[in-house]
Amino acid sequence: MKTRFARVAMCAAISIGIGGAAVQGAPRYTLAQATEKTEKTSGQGEGVVRAVDADERRIMITHGPVAGPLEMSPMTMAFRVAPNVDLASLSKGMKIKFTISRDAKGLYVIEDVRPDKP
Numbered sequence: 001m002k003t004r005f006a007r008v009a010m011c012a013a014i015s016i017g018i019g020g021a022a023v024q025g026a027p028r029y030t031l032a033q034a035t036e037k038t039e040k041t042s043g044q045g046e047g048v049v050r051a052v053d054a055d056e057r058r059i060m061i062t063h064g065p066v067a068g069p070l071e072m073s074p075m076t077m078a079f080r081v082a083p084n085v086d087l088a089s090l091s092k093g094m095k096i097k098f099t100i101s102r103d104a105k106g107l108y109v110i111e112d113v114r115p116d117k118p
């Protein structure tokens with residue numbers, strides 16, 4: 001009986017895992033809600049700098065598809081930039097590779113920027 005229960009419990013755990021992986025979007029995250037707030041999700045992308053606003057610490061980027069837990073379609077948009085990123089190293093027209101994450105408020109932040117050299 002004990003063994004059978006363990007087997008059933010394991011099957012349940014596996015089916016939850018498979019079901020969760022197969023479902024895109026919110027249902028998958030209900031299981032991980034407890035850790036979601038502290039866990040950093042990030043995404044990797046490439047793009048071209050359109051504008052740098054050093055006062056507001058924002059940059060405008062035309063980016064391609066962003067891959068990773070944080071996915072994004074290609075678009076032109078403004079990002080806030082993390083304090084550790086040196087904005088002086090960025091200029092209009094520069095091709096870059098970047099890493100984004102979401103802050104505690106759910107806003108996108110650029111965590112890292114590298115020149116995208118051929």
Ligand SMILES: [Cu+2]
Nearest residue numbers: 072073075077
């Ligand atoms: Cu975007």
